[in-house]
Amino acid sequence: MTHHEDQENDAPTRPIRLNDKAPVFAARTTMGVRCLSDYWGKWLILFSHPADFTPVCTSEFIALEKAADRFRDLDCELLGLSADSIYAHLAWIQNIEERFGVQISFPIIEDLSLAVAEAYGMIDAFSTSTSTIRSAFFIDPEGIVRALIHYPMSVGRSVDEMLRVLAALQATSQGDLATPEGWQPGDKLLQVPPTTVEALRSRVPQATGNGRDWYYVESSK
Template identity: 35%
Template sequence: MSLQLGQIAPDFDQESTDGPIRFHEWLGESWGLLFSHPKNFTPVCTTELGEVARLKPEWDKRNVKPLGLSVDPLESHAEWAKDIAETQGHALNFPLLADADKRVANLYGMIHPDSDPSVTVRAVFLIDPAKRIRLILIYPPSAGRNFAEILRAVDSVQTGDRLKVSTPVNWEPGKPAIISPALTDEQAKEHFPQGWRELRPYLRMVELAD
């Protein structure tokens, strides 16, 4: 199944380290970050899961629920969790799906046969409270993810939704954003009474006041 931005994220039921999860129900009114790992007891995955656990205050601040996935059984997850806590200094504080039958992995297109038919790629799906997919990132099994960049991308998407802006290259919170070209100047004045800097009619930079 080929998923695209804007689609409703497929719902599913699967076992996890926190018990059975019905995905849409579990998300509730939160954002979700569904991310996959090739398999248990692999070095890159171990560092990533420790980092996601360390970042719990950042996910909470953004109303994001992380949900990991590995195509190994639940018993194996429990043993791996011990290694993660001991080597990374942060115990798992979010669920890890036990997708041994690969139902979720196949539903989300996380297995790329021409790369490796036996494991999942490092996929990332950002899902909003309306259950729509807002961001998709795909990494090869060997490349560790940059979760600082993933947090930045979450900030960009959420800021865009809230303030009707886009974000320019290398944007970070606190930096100027771009007023949506869909807004006329008159509409922009209502949203941005602080004014903006017009580089071109289609490129209006605004300091965010929130």
């Protein structure tokens, strides 16, 4: 991390919120040092896991790796993190390859000092353990946090849901569209609600059938 970056983007003193600037970092990973700036210009999902070698985390890593190309097709990189050492990370991914035939292709941050975990609020403030909760931060190409999801240690994440959220964020990134409940890529998007009488009246004639279709626009890609 450069001194300039540190001044420009100090870690927030409050929990990260939607549309915050993601805290910068420079950390050792299983694939060398990674900085937040390495991912500028593309999407990034930074996610934490409580500990290496645990059954839930192992199931998540296998599922994430199997979907890694789908994330990359959406111009998104994956970056894992836990408080375990780089040596534990390397032993774990080797174990995954030997036992399950899956090679992990994304880096995992070593965060023994908890610097990144604390900057991103990945540590439960009321826990006596330093294990990180299951957090996922969706960071856009400009380094802005567009979504964040926290799970307890006992609940595994859904990789399909992570892909769905990423696709939804990209489909609505211009701010004039939204996704309805249960939206999937290829489904119709919603127009944002009108804020003036004129805008409302210009849209109402488009209504058909039961009158609700006027909210919908063309299908997403």
